[in-house]
Amino acid sequence: MAFARDYDPQPFHLDEAAARASLFGDLCASGWHTAAHLIRGIIVTRAQPNGEGMVKGGRRAVYGPSPGFRDLRWLKPVYVGDTISYRGRLIEKVDLKTRPNRGLLASAMQGRNQRGEIVFAVTSLILADRREPLPG
């Protein structure tokens, strides 16, 4: 509700009685709040060292900014008390001819609730640099 108050002040995000009378039938999160949670998950997860990659002596990607997202879909409401788990699958890698160490990664991301229903989907685009092999 704090998020909705700041950025998406619609009755079905803020008022229980209004939400019950709405299409949603109950209080639910702003879809932008669901999206923002995914972003936090991406940032936090990729900041963790990739142990498997280090063992293999692989190169660690350094993620840059995102030029945008494609096809953001809110497929079902996210209600109070729901737990959303996100997954991403790399679907495309585009080399940038002008920057041999840089590329664009496209990933299909999905969020599912505790009943396994897909509530959120988006295709993310993120720039990444390939850096030197990891030490050790």
Next chain:
Amino acid sequence: MAFARDYDPQPFHLDEAAARASLFGDLCASGWHTAAHLIRGIIVTRAQPNGEGMVKGGRRAVYGPSPGFRDLRWLKPVYVGDTISYRGRLIEKVDLKTRPNRGLLASAMQGRNQRGEIVFAVTSLILADRREPLPG
């Protein structure tokens, strides 16, 4: 920075020195913060009575939820102190055969900074109901 701390904790959104050393060259807003500001603007603006429509005796649309967005693009960074103005243009109306009073509105939205540069673009999809003519 409060938004970025909660939802997009990347150095170029949170730390001045790190931002200066980054591709962006200076502290800039999370792109999701820019998007959230547009959403607030849409919600607040459409809640205001449409005087012109009332004079014409037109029907007022009642906006429902959004099934999603298409082609969200961050075209330039939004720096500290920038002022972003948003505009939207209706580009498509889709009638829903099953619900004669309901339709899907697609709008091309853009955000420009104080120098007139487009920093943000997205195509929004919103469900709307056509209701009875306004009183008066």
